[in-house]
Structure formats: C-alpha cells, structure tokens
Amino acid sequence: MAAAFALLAYRAATLTGSGAVAAWLVGTMVLHGTGWQGGGVLAAFFVSSSLVSRGAPPPSGLDPKSDRRDHRQVLANGAAAAAAALLGLRDPQLGLWLLTSTLAAAAADTWATAFGARSAVPPRLILDGSVVPPGTSGGITPLGSAGGAAGALLVAATGAIAAGTPALLPVAALVGFGGMVLDSVLGAAAQGRFRCASCAQRSEWRVHRCGRPTTHEGGLTWLDNDGVNLTASAGAAMVAWVAWVWLCPCS
Numbered sequence: 001m002a003a004a005f006a007l008l009a010y011r012a013a014t015l016t017g018s019g020a021v022a023a024w025l026v027g028t029m030v031l032h033g034t035g036w037q038g039g040g041v042l043a044a045f046f047v048s049s050s051l052v053s054r055g056a057p058p059p060s061g062l063d064p065k066s067d068r069r070d071h072r073q074v075l076a077n078g079a080a081a082a083a084a085a086l087l088g089l090r091d092p093q094l095g096l097w098l099l100t101s102t103l104a105a106a107a108a109d110t111w112a113t114a115f116g117a118r119s120a121v122p123p124r125l126i127l128d129g130s131v132v133p134p135g136t137s138g139g140i141t142p143l144g145s146a147g148g149a150a151g152a153l154l155v156a157a158t159g160a161i162a163a164g165t166p167a168l169l170p171v172a173a174l175v176g177f178g179g180m181v182l183d184s185v186l187g188a189a190a191q192g193r194f195r196c197a198s199c200a201q202r203s204e205w206r207v208h209r210c211g212r213p214t215t216h217e218g219g220l221t222w223l224d225n226d227g228v229n230l231t232a233s234a235g236a237a238m239v240a241w242v243a244w245v246w247l248c249p250c251s
Helices: 002-011 017-053 071-089 092-116 142-163 168-189 225-247
Strands: 193-196 214-218
Touching: 002 017, 017 071, 017 092, 017 142, 071 092, 071 225, 092 142, 092 168, 092 225, 142 168, 168 225
Parallel strands: none
Antiparallel strands: 193 214
C-alpha cells in the first residue's frame, strides 16, 4: 500500500523518483508501527500539504527547489515521524501520539510556507521584525502563521480521531505550531545563506541553479532548509514525548 501511494504521488508529479522511494520507506515504517490509524494521519499530512502547495508562487531570486519533493525533503519531514511510529510496536498509543505531533509540525511548516507565499503583506524576520524578501528563511507573515496553525490543527484532529484520544488534539496542535516557530527561528539564526557571484542572486545552496558555486554570507554552511526541517521535526517529537509523560493519557 505504501508503494502504491508513493507511485501515485510520483505519477501526480508531487514527488521525484528518489522522493517516491523515500515516501515508500516512510509509509512502510508508519504502517508497520502504527497500522492504518497512523497511515491515515500520514495521508492527511501528505495530501493536504501537496494540495496547499500547488500553485503557490515560488520565491523570486531564492533558488528554490521544484514543486516535486525529492528524497531529502521527504525524509526531512517524515524521517522523525517514521522513527517515532516504530515505537507503536511496543505501545500503539504512544506511537500514534508521537507520529501525530511530529507530522503536525511538518504540516504547520509546509502550510505556513504555502500560505505565506500568497500573502500580500511582506514577511518580517522572526528574530527582529525587519522586513525581508518573500521566501527568506525565518520570514513570517500573519497569513502564513494562520495557515500553519490550520495545518497543525488538521493533522492533530486526524490523529486524535484515529487514536481515540481527545487530549491529543490540543497537544499535537500546539506542538505542531511550536515546531513551525522553531523552524523559523533556526532558519533565521542558523541556516546557511549564500549568494551567487555570477548572478548576484541569493541562494540557500552551495551551488546556484546556474551551476556556479555560491559565496557564503552567513549562518552554518552545512545547515540547509532540509536540515532545519528535520531538526524542527525531531524537536517536536521530543516535546511530544515530554507531554506524553506529563499527561500520561494511557492511565
């Protein structure tokens, strides 16, 4: 089933070939660890995120990737969730709890990016409030933040219904929104920033799309957007674990 779903996504041009393989692996781990309930949460994240991202205007001059997600993007959003889902082999409730919270964070970030790209209000850097060009890592808008909250709420609601655990709805929604904020902070403070010496365009990559190496202007050279997304997802999983221990919904 995971392979079929990944193939459909590839045929629908939402995934590259490597992205489809990565999605197959993530889906297999999720289904193996949390069953159809976890599969439903994963589907809610992936389908909704693909739909809201369709047609979003790409950030000008920031050297973005294509609309089709590759394996790095899939794993950045899904690896932590898949690992968390495997805990469901020992405790199904815990697996669904962590999976839902982690995917809520991934959905919040994806929805915020898609809605923010459509904002008529220019984004402001989350650290100091300065106006930045659209697509800048760490830039936020009211519309993007609202979209991120909606994405987190959708995945959280799906997980709460699937798990039959009402407490999961507010926890996963808050963890998801917090993961989005962490993603923005890391993007503004630590993500590598580059500029192509030939095109004079800003980039998030060491090699510009024109094929020329870029010049490092700030941030950590090894931390790209995929690394930021993975870190934020892992952070969301850790916070969700603490919430599980604190609330102990299993008792």
